[in-house]
Amino acid sequence: xxxxxxxxxxxxxxxxxxxxxxxxxxxxxxxxxxxxxxxxxxxxxxxxxxxxxxxxxxxxxxxxxxxxxxxxxxxxxxxxxxxxxxxxxxxxxxxxxxxxxxxxxxxxxxxxxxxxxx
Numbered sequence: 001x002x003x004x005x006x007x008x009x010x011x012x013x014x015x016x017x018x019x020x021x022x023x024x025x026x027x028x029x030x031x032x033x034x035x036x037x038x039x040x041x042x043x044x045x046x047x048x049x050x051x052x053x054x055x056x057x058x059x060x061x062x063x064x065x066x067x068x069x070x071x072x073x074x075x076x077x078x079x080x081x082x083x084x085x086x087x088x089x090x091x092x093x094x095x096x097x098x099x100x101x102x103x104x105x106x107x108x109x110x111x112x113x114x115x116x117x118x
Contacts, residue, residue, distance in 0.1 A: 039098055046099045052106040055091065062088030 045051035061084075068081030095103050 042094055042098050046095065046102040046106075049109060052102065052109060055095065056106055056110050059088045059091050062091070064088030064092060 063081055063084055068085055069078050
């Protein structure tokens with residue numbers, strides 16, 4: 001009869017990973033719930049005219065469709081502009097992923113507003 005080593009009291013069993021699996025499952029649940037909330041919030045924002053105006057303004061501020069390079073710019077300017085564009089690209093990606101039909105609506109609303117101003 002072989003003797004089995006006893007674990008000292010209070011020490012976790014190194015071969016029992018159930019606690020770690022439970023922690024990882026909880027983290028995955030929290031991440032999933034956070035993303036669901038973000039998606040709901042984004043769809044809510046894009047679901048009304050005022051929200052689409054805010055999104056247009058934010059994307060415009062990032063210089064999304066502009067060239068970030070300027071030959072006479074000070075050092076670091078291009079990198080800074082590229083960082084702003086990255087944010088705009090992420091926002092545009094969310095629009096196209098979560099509510100692609102709202103992009104055309106947003107563009108049409110902006111064009112109508114600019115026409116009205118003329």
